[in-house]
Amino acid sequence: MLVYLFRRLINVVLMLLVVAAVTFGIFFMVPKLTGTDPALLYVGKIADKVAVEGIRHKMGLDKSIVEQFWLFLKGIVVGRSYNAGTDVTHCYAPCLGYSFKTEREVWPLLLDRVGVDFSLAIGASILWLVLGTATGIVSALRRGTALDRISMSVALAGVSLPMYFTGLVSLAIFVGQLGWFPRKYTDFTADPVAWFQGLVLPWVTLAFLFAATYARLSRATLLDVLGEDYIRTARAKGLREPVVIGKHALRSTLTPILTIFGMDLGGLLGGAVLTENTFNLRGLGYEAVQSIASSDLPVIMGVTLFAAFFIVIANLLVDLLYAVVDPRVKLA
Amino acid sequence: MSNTDKPFLSVRDLKVHFPTDDGLVKSVNGLSFDLERGKTLGIVGESGSGKSVTSLSIMGLHRTGTKRGAPQISGEIWLDGQELVSADPDQVRKLRGKKMAMIFQDPLTAMHPYYTVGAQIIEGYRAHHPGTSKKVARTRAIEMLDRVGIPQPDKRVDNYPHEFSGGMRQRAMIAMALVNDPSLLIADEPTTALDVTVQAQILDLIRDLQKEFGSAVIIITHDLGVVAEIADDILVMYGGKPVERGPAATIFESPEHPYTWGLLGSMPRLDRELQDRLIPVKGTPPSLINVPSGCAFHPRCPYAELTGGRSTGEVPVLAEAVPRHYAACHLPIAERHRIFTEEIAPRL
Numbered sequence: 138m139l140v141y142l143f144r145r146l147i148n149v150v151l152m153l154l155v156v157a158a159v160t161f162g163i164f165f166m167v168p169k170l171t172g173t174d175p176a177l178l179y180v181g182k183i184a185d186k187v188a189v190e191g192i193r194h195k196m197g198l199d200k201s202i203v204e205q206f207w208l209f210l211k212g213i214v215v216g217r218s219y220n221a222g223t224d225v226t227h228c229y230a231p232c233l234g235y236s237f238k239t240e241r242e243v244w245p246l247l248l249d250r251v252g253v254d255f256s257l258a259i260g261a262s263i264l265w266l267v268l269g270t271a272t273g274i275v276s277a278l279r280r281g282t283a284l285d286r287i288s289m290s291v292a293l294a295g296v297s298l299p300m301y302f303t304g305l306v307s308l309a310i311f312v313g314q315l316g317w318f319p320r321k322y323t324d325f326t327a328d329p330v331a332w333f334q335g336l337v338l339p340w341v342t343l344a345f346l347f348a349a350t351y352a353r354l355s356r357a358t359l360l361d362v363l364g365e366d367y368i369r370t371a372r373a374k375g376l377r378e379p380v381v382i383g384k385h386a387l388r389s390t391l392t393p394i395l396t397i398f399g400m401d402l403g404g405l406l407g408g409a410v411l412t413e414n415t416f417n418l419r420g421l422g423y424e425a426v427q428s429i430a431s432s433d434l435p436v437i438m439g440v441t442l443f444a445a446f447f448i449v450i451a452n453l454l455v456d457l458l459y460a461v462v463d464p465r466v467k468l469a
Numbered sequence: 470m471s472n473t474d475k476p477f478l479s480v481r482d483l484k485v486h487f488p489t490d491d492g493l494v495k496s497v498n499g500l501s502f503d504l505e506r507g508k509t510l511g512i513v514g515e516s517g518s519g520k521s522v523t524s525l526s527i528m529g530l531h532r533t534g535t536k537r538g539a540p541q542i543s544g545e546i547w548l549d550g551q552e553l554v555s556a557d558p559d560q561v562r563k564l565r566g567k568k569m570a571m572i573f574q575d576p577l578t579a580m581h582p583y584y585t586v587g588a589q590i591i592e593g594y595r596a597h598h599p600g601t602s603k604k605v606a607r608t609r610a611i612e613m614l615d616r617v618g619i620p621q622p623d624k625r626v627d628n629y630p631h632e633f634s635g636g637m638r639q640r641a642m643i644a645m646a647l648v649n650d651p652s653l654l655i656a657d658e659p660t661t662a663l664d665v666t667v668q669a670q671i672l673d674l675i676r677d678l679q680k681e682f683g684s685a686v687i688i689i690t691h692d693l694g695v696v697a698e699i700a701d702d703i704l705v706m707y708g709g710k711p712v713e714r715g716p717a718a719t720i721f722e723s724p725e726h727p728y729t730w731g732l733l734g735s736m737p738r739l740d741r742e743l744q745d746r747l748i749p750v751k752g753t754p755p756s757l758i759n760v761p762s763g764c765a766f767h768p769r770c771p772y773a774e775l776t777g778g779r780s781t782g783e784v785p786v787l788a789e790a791v792p793r794h795y796a797a798c799h800l801p802i803a804e805r806h807r808i809f810t811e812e813i814a815p816r817l
Binding site for chain 1: 528530537562563564565566567570571573575578579580581582583585589592593596597629631645646
């Protein structure tokens with residue numbers, strides 16, 4: 138178990154290293170391809186040749202690509218100093234560099250943003266997990282009835298309708314027409330009630346999108362499981378139907394749900410681009426769009442690494458949980 | 470009728486029909502048999518002959534009512550004086566696992582992979598002994614595992630099914646089925662998924678336990694070798710109907726029905742010369758939607774033309790050929806005996 142965990146953690150580090158290498162590659166290649174100069178981007182519009190060279194030297198852009206990558210990695214692990222003679226700027230670990238645009242450090246910027254995504258993900262994931270699987274289970278147990286058909290049609294709509302449609306429609310109705318919710322994100326620490334009100338619509342619309350998938354998956358899985366021999370055995374033992382379903386069938390149904398739940402949650406924490414932009418939430422997804430639009434390469438790199446981190450960690454957690462849920466899975 | 474008049478288990482004109490988009494599948498179409506306590510009945514037939522559907526009907530394990538895939542069941546199943554076909558499903562549920570229990574073909578898929586063997590036995594025990602503490606039920610589970618020959622039962626009780634070997638798993642299945650001392654045990658292909666050496670052990674175990682508990686046993690199989698070892702009576706099914714029924718010894722010595730001849734001819738035997746080839750039953754099992762007219766076996770029967778056209782026009786009924794030995798065949802009895810002694814027996 139511990140050996141497994143250790144091996145997996147090394148794996149996590151390796152994965153992140155690969156992502157870092159790829160993002161760094163983009164950082165290095167894009168200016169070459171577009172004919173821009175990263176140093177120039179730092180300096181801004183008033184480009185003084187001396188200033189540009191100064192920045193180039195200070196940011197280490199005059200070093201070789203390998204050396205630059207090494208400094209980039211080192212910055213993440215132990216922090217790094219940018220110095221040009223007497224002008225020293227220290228960037229503490231995990232240092233992801235400085236934004237071209239705001240000249241702020243990338244890491245604190247990401248920390249600022251991720252709170253929104255955590256808030257969004259927590260509410261939405263609880264909603265979609267509970268509603269989605271419950272709908273799927275009821276549909277499977279009432280297979281072929283009107284209830285099943287209606288819920289599966291709604292689920293189909295949920296899967297098919299894009300966020301910017303459901304989001305905008307619900308905004309138009311509940312914010313524009315009825316004025317029930319503010320179209321504004323408030324930090325939880327500032328005002329929990331306002332935080333909640335501001336997030337209700339994003340939660341519901343995002344959950345609708347995901348719940349649909351969960352409903353369809355749990356319905357299909359439960360129907361499969363109900364055809365298993367061990368369900369027949371459970372019935373042959375004379376167990377009551379609620380026990381057969383609740384204890385024997387549902388436990389097997391929840392395993393695949395757990396897998397995609399981990400993945401979805403991990404993905405969401407790395408930013409929900411469409412939701413954030415639809416609801417004007419300033420999270421990682423919003424930041425990603427902004428930084429791409431303005432070619433703010435250090436921020437793009439930071440967001441990418443951050444998102445990759447969540448996905449890799451979610452993967453690990455899912456695998457560990459799998460061993461808890463399914464005794465046949467051996468962690469070795 | 471009082472309990473004493475009726476056999477312990479009595480199936481009367483059982484019909485199990487499944488409505489499908491292609492038509493009505495007549496899986497079981499008029500089956501009757503009796504079984505006493507302490508006796509073993511072997512139900513033999515190829516895939517689709519209706520043997521498993523019959524056992525699921527006795528156990529009440531088919532879907533009921535208007536549920537999708539629910540069959541139409543008619544006829545009567547009397548178990549110890551209680552009729553099961555028309556009974557309230559919850560009444561039947563209370564009998565399941567207690568008065569009647571079932572062992573399935575593949576013990577790996579028949580056990581829940583997420584629960585320990587012990588937990589699954591305990592669950593079955595407590596379902597019919599409400600108020601029993603987990604500790605008492607656990608002691609009972611260990612006792613049952615010990616009884617079916619699982620070594621170190623107090624340790625194995627906490628193992629998961631995948632940690633057992635195939636034979637051990639089937640033993641555990643048997644322990645699970647017998648935990649409430651059922652008076653009827655149905656074993657549906659209990660040895661099909663097992664190694665030959667293990668097969669014999671499992672059959673011995675079932676026989677020993679039957680002697681010990683005095684229960685009635687139904688063994689469902691396509692393997693005549695299995696029933697030869699264990700059954701008192703044999704029922705041969707074809708296309709959802711019984712074609713031959715009688716004491717096991719008689720059926721092996723002087724089978725009456727051409728289909729049974731075919732089954733015996735296609736059974737590998739150690740006492741047969743190696744160069745002798747097995748004789749397959751030619752053709753394919755009948756469609757259960759459009760069952761062949763007359764005798765369902767006639768398209769595959771080498772002697773159909775000897776019936777003077779009756780085999781295609783008239784459905785044969787089980788008739789006593791010799792005392793206690795019934796067959797549903799249009800061939801005159803004397804003719805059957807002649808064919809068997811002259812043509813079939815020398816090749817067996």
